[in-house]
Amino acid sequence: MRKLIMGIVEFREKMLPQYAEQFSKIALAQTADTLFVTCSDSRVVPDLLASTHPGDLFTMRNVGNLIPPATPEGDSTGDLSEASAIEYAVLFLKVANIVVCGHSECGAMKALYARNPKLKAPNLDKWLCHASSAAFRLEYEGPLNDKLKPHDQLSQLNVLVQLEHLMTYPIVRQQVTAGALVLSGWWFDIASGNMYAYERASRSFEVIDRALAERLAARLVSRAR
Template sequence: MRKLIEGIVEFREKMLPHYAKQFSRLALAQTPDALFITCSDSRVVPDLLVSTHPGDLFTMRNVGNLIPPATAEGVSTGDVSEASAIEYAVLVLKVANIVVCGHSECGAMKAVSTRKAKLQTPNLDRWLKHANDAAFRLEHEGPLDDRLKPHDQLSQLNVLVQIEHLMTYPIVRQQVTAGALILSGWWFDIATGDMYAYERTSRSFEVIDRAAADRIIARLAGPAR
């Protein structure tokens, strides 16, 4: 806690003068371009990884970057917190992008991989069931990259499954079909600091270097947008 308190003072004294005008403007409204869904893991820091500033990202974090699927009526089959964030981002903020970002060495994916009962964590056990489809897919279809550890193989597939869960929400599906919303799957390797994007053509996660970034940006700016 001491580190947090001292950090507040450091921000106030050194950083706030640089952001004062931006915060004054943001106090009236926010217009983020993307909803960024990622894990609660302390090693995953969205604003650091994508070099964004206050007001750029609408962020939703939870254990395992999971999205409970919706019913045909658009009602979440799990915690309504995630569904509420999706509704607000799509209907109110009108974001143009939703990113689901998983990561290496994810504790949630390790728990799902080992399938060990957590007798003292009934809520966590119930929550992690939203990754069961990813575990089933890994077991029956195999990994996207067999060089990875099993829990990292699961983590990558889990990103794709959660995107599929997003598409069960009518408001998301409608906006995607209309070309007003793009869903992307990313995966962060903590050990190397590299971010990867899923490419449907190669059915793999490819590192986002300068060349890949140019291709992705060009695609996002294409006719579908």
């Protein structure tokens, strides 16, 4: 806790002068164009990984980067927090992108893969049910990348499942169909520091190097026309 407190002081004394103008501009409203859904894991730092600044990302974090699916009427089948964030991002911020970002060595995915009833964490156990279809796919359909550890294989499949859950929300589905919203699946490898994007053509997560970044950006431009 002391490190956290002293970090606040260091930011105030050294970094705040650099961001003062930025904070002044965004003080009354935010104009984020992306909802970034990722895990609560302390090793995943969206603004650091994407070189973004205050006001750039509307971020939703939870254990396992999960999104409870919606009913046909658009009501969440799980916690209301995630559904509320989706509604706010799509209806009020009118984001053009939603990214679901999983990561390596995810504790939630390890727990789901182990299926250990002795954990004595009933709330976590219930929460992880929103990733159960990813575990089913891993067992019966196999991984996207068989070179990864089993829990990392599960983590990648989980990203795809959560994208499907997003599409159960009518407001998301409508915007995607209209071409006003793009859904993307990313996966962060902590050990290497590399971010990967899911590519449907290759059915795999490919590292976001400059070449892939330019292709992804070009697609966004073409969809916006």
